[in-house]
Amino acid sequence: xxxxxxxxxxxxxxxxxxxxxxxxxxxxxxxxxxxxxxxxxxxxxxxxxxxxxxxxxxxxxxxxxxxxxxxxxxxxxxxxxxxxxxxxxxxxxxxxxxxxxxxxxxxxxxxxxxxxxxxxxxxxxxxxxxxxxxxxxxxxxxxxxxxxxxxxxxxxxxxxxxxxxxxxxxxxxxxxxxxxxxxxxxxxxxxxxxxxxxxxxxxxxxxxxxxxxxxxxxxxxxxxxxxxxxxxxxxxxxxxxxxxxxxxxxxxxxxxxxxxxxxxxxxxxxxxxxxxxxxxxxxxxxxxxxxxxxxxxxxxxxxxxxxxxxxxxxxxxxxxxxxxxxxxxxxxxxxxxxxxxxxxxxxxxxxxxx
Amino acid sequence: xxxxxxxxxxxxxxxxxxxxxxxxxxxxxxxxxxxxxxxxxxxxxxxxxxxxxxxxxxxxxxxxxxxxxxxxxxxxxxxxxxxxxxxxxxxxxxxxxxxxxxxxxxxxxxxxxxxxxxxxxxxxxxxxxxxxxxxxxxxxxxxxxxxxxxxxxxxxxxxxxxxxxxxxxxxxxxxxxxxxxxxxxxxxxxxxxxxxxxxxxxxxxxxxxxxxxxxxxxxxxxxxxxxxxxxxxxxxxxxxxxxxxxxxxxxxxxxxxxxxxxxxxxxxxxxxxxxxxxxxxxxxxxxxxxxxxxxxxxxxxxxxxxxxxxxxxxxxxxxxxxxxxxxxxxxxxxxxxxxxxxxxxxxxxxxxxx
Numbered sequence: 001x002x003x004x005x006x007x008x009x010x011x012x013x014x015x016x017x018x019x020x021x022x023x024x025x026x027x028x029x030x031x032x033x034x035x036x037x038x039x040x041x042x043x044x045x046x047x048x049x050x051x052x053x054x055x056x057x058x059x060x061x062x063x064x065x066x067x068x069x070x071x072x073x074x075x076x077x078x079x080x081x082x083x084x085x086x087x088x089x090x091x092x093x094x095x096x097x098x099x100x101x102x103x104x105x106x107x108x109x110x111x112x113x114x115x116x117x118x119x120x121x122x123x124x125x126x127x128x129x130x131x132x133x134x135x136x137x138x139x140x141x142x143x144x145x146x147x148x149x150x151x152x153x154x155x156x157x158x159x160x161x162x163x164x165x166x167x168x169x170x171x172x173x174x175x176x177x178x179x180x181x182x183x184x185x186x187x188x189x190x191x192x193x194x195x196x197x198x199x200x201x202x203x204x205x206x207x208x209x210x211x212x213x214x215x216x217x218x219x220x221x222x223x224x225x226x227x228x229x230x231x232x233x234x235x236x237x238x239x240x241x242x243x244x245x246x247x248x249x250x251x252x253x254x255x256x257x258x259x260x261x262x263x264x265x266x267x268x269x270x271x272x273x274x275x276x277x278x279x280x281x282x283x284x285x286x287x288x289x290x291x292x293x294x295x296x297x298x299x300x301x302x303x304x305x306x307x308x309x310x311x312x313x314x315x316x317x318x319x320x321x322x323x324x325x326x327x328x329x330x331x332x333x334x335x336x337x338x339x340x341x342x343x344x345x346x347x348x349x350x351x352x353x354x
Numbered sequence: 355x356x357x358x359x360x361x362x363x364x365x366x367x368x369x370x371x372x373x374x375x376x377x378x379x380x381x382x383x384x385x386x387x388x389x390x391x392x393x394x395x396x397x398x399x400x401x402x403x404x405x406x407x408x409x410x411x412x413x414x415x416x417x418x419x420x421x422x423x424x425x426x427x428x429x430x431x432x433x434x435x436x437x438x439x440x441x442x443x444x445x446x447x448x449x450x451x452x453x454x455x456x457x458x459x460x461x462x463x464x465x466x467x468x469x470x471x472x473x474x475x476x477x478x479x480x481x482x483x484x485x486x487x488x489x490x491x492x493x494x495x496x497x498x499x500x501x502x503x504x505x506x507x508x509x510x511x512x513x514x515x516x517x518x519x520x521x522x523x524x525x526x527x528x529x530x531x532x533x534x535x536x537x538x539x540x541x542x543x544x545x546x547x548x549x550x551x552x553x554x555x556x557x558x559x560x561x562x563x564x565x566x567x568x569x570x571x572x573x574x575x576x577x578x579x580x581x582x583x584x585x586x587x588x589x590x591x592x593x594x595x596x597x598x599x600x601x602x603x604x605x606x607x608x609x610x611x612x613x614x615x616x617x618x619x620x621x622x623x624x625x626x627x628x629x630x631x632x633x634x635x636x637x638x639x640x641x642x643x644x645x646x647x648x649x650x651x652x653x654x655x656x657x658x659x660x661x662x663x664x665x666x667x668x669x670x671x672x673x674x675x676x677x678x679x680x681x682x683x684x685x686x687x688x689x690x691x692x693x694x695x696x697x698x699x700x701x702x703x704x705x706x707x708x
Contacts, residue, residue, distance in 0.1 A: 172657045253607075300527055
């Protein structure tokens with residue numbers, strides 16, 4: 001494979017020295033970009049973008065052509081895994097993701113297969129290798145998957161949910177069934193992420209979008225335990241280079257100490273944590289990724305730069321910080337403001353790396 | 355006024371000894387109760403219930419007739435205050451609260467009046483005194499208001515919001531305007547809660563439903579600072595008895611130490627905090643109210659009792675705990691399960707008060 005021209009992102013995740021703080025944005029290939037909207041219109045819909053490796057590659061690279069980002073992230077969806085387990089993912093306009101089949105009994109769960117990455121999710125593996133080839137070493141490529149708890153909520157609810165009524169009822173009412181589901185998902189996600197790593201992903205992130213909806217005790221038992229299991233089964237070195245793992249539990253700020261103990265290289269932070277306090281709490285165990293409120297991108301350039309400066313100062317000197325938003329960039333953001341944000345991170349962070 | 359027959363709730367808030375842990379539920383007068391749905395159908399709609407003191411009294415007392423609750427809470431809505439400021443509150447079926455007018459410029463904010471509780475919110479004062487009379491000393495009555503930041507989000511967005519785009523854009527883009535709005539709201543809420551206390555509310559709770567959507571720095575400056583201002587202006591003793599103040603920031607678990615310093619008697623906790631850890635963090639400064647995940651009420655009675663037992667054990671021995679859900683009870687809950695929950699708190703907590 002081609003040598004990596006910009007490895008700041010991987011170096012910061014591994015706490016190696018960098019010249020400036022690396023930066024990328026969750027959902028950087030997304031609806032705020034007119035070129036993304038054009039590709040999506042051409043492909044037909046969201047899942048057609050995901051399932052076609054050429055389209056997935058095209059939209060993955062679009063933000064890199066606009067901004068000096070330090071990483072690319074595979075364009076895909078966390079729900080590819082339950083889809084490959086036979087649930088039938090589809091998207092209804094304005095409604096978000098839906099499944100044709102849901103999971104509610106022990107028998108439903110026992111019948112679920114563990115998908116084979118090559119056979120059942122080959123389109124994702126192809127997208128990863130296509131993107132790696134087209135990136136040609138510009139920046140590293142991040143692979144990703146949803147956490148078992150997060151995937152389980154969609155599978156039990158049949159789609160998005162406000163209060164996770166059915167999935168939490170299963171958790172409290174029938175914990176054995178929920179544990180079996182989570183265990184199957186942990187096996188599936190481990191194989192899926194290892195497939196991505198072998199296909200060329202140079203770092204992987206586990207998105208625990210809904211772990212923060214749980215009580216502290218339930219989070220430990222039903223979300224973190226299964227992410228720990230995945231981390232312990234991942235390929236951590238490939239092609240002569242370490243493959244860092246990032247865990248991101250949205251709303252997980254209360255539990256950083258225990259998340260830092262799960263064996264990953266880095267934690268993603270949403271914007272409710274002070275990153276300086278988070279650094280003190282996790283110590284030298286992990287790097288931190290985050291954590292600007294994405295809505296700051298609705299403000300003026302001066303306010304955006306001030307907020308970047310505040311977060312950099314809070315983290316302080318030294319490596320171990322990957323700048324990011326605390327959640328995905330939203331469709332209504334002006335692309336020029338995303339540019340202001342990314343430039344500000346590079347410009348204002350140099351002083352912390354001398 | 356009649357002597358209070360059950361003052362466990364007030365005693366626990368003030369860290370005085372109690373026989374068992376007192377319990378009430380946020381939204382205990384609500385749609386999960388068939389008698390509430392009947393009253394609401396009779397009144398016409400939600401705001402007609404709020405604006406008619408007899409109806410408001412009727413639904414406030416309904417859950418007390420079913421369950422051995424240790425407190426009643428005024429039936430009303432946090433948006434009565436912006437309504438009294440002239441914004442024109444209405445409810446669209448399935449859409450939640452809406453305002454006819456919104457606030458977006460400094461001129462809009464300068465024009466907002468500070469409502470007079472008697473003249474502009476007399477229906478709430480009448481509801482409080484009617485309920486106090488009808489309670490006849492059974493349990494204490496809680497008054498409440500929304501926090502300035504929470505009210506500001508509705509006033510700027512024109513209703514509910516997922517990402518608080520407009521209100522956060524104002525916060526970052528035009529902080530002077532946001533501060534003026536929050537200052538006017540703090541003055542309005544202080545007068546409103548003092549009006550409720552003089553009309554008979556025996557404790558008050560400030561609901562900061564959306565403070566948890568802010569970054570740590572923005573929370574301190576734009577939400578907590580204004581709650582502190584309100585607390586410092588409240589009547590803290592009335593009719594020969596202390597009037598405890600409870601602050602509840604949903605999603606505020608990361609900031610408990612600073613919330614505990616705001617001068618209130620108690621903090622409300624959502625279910626993401628471990629209550630035992632919260633107790634260690636705030637020390638003797640404040641009591642704690644919470645914190646069972648409301649979705650546990652979808653589970654079976656054994657699971658509900660187990661979760662109550664877990665939370666009681668986590669808090670441990672001694673006073674200073676008011677049991678509650680971490681958020682409002684949801685419409686789909688079986689009323690029998692709410693009964694199991696309340697009985698379990700009384701039965702299982704006696705051992706911690708010997």
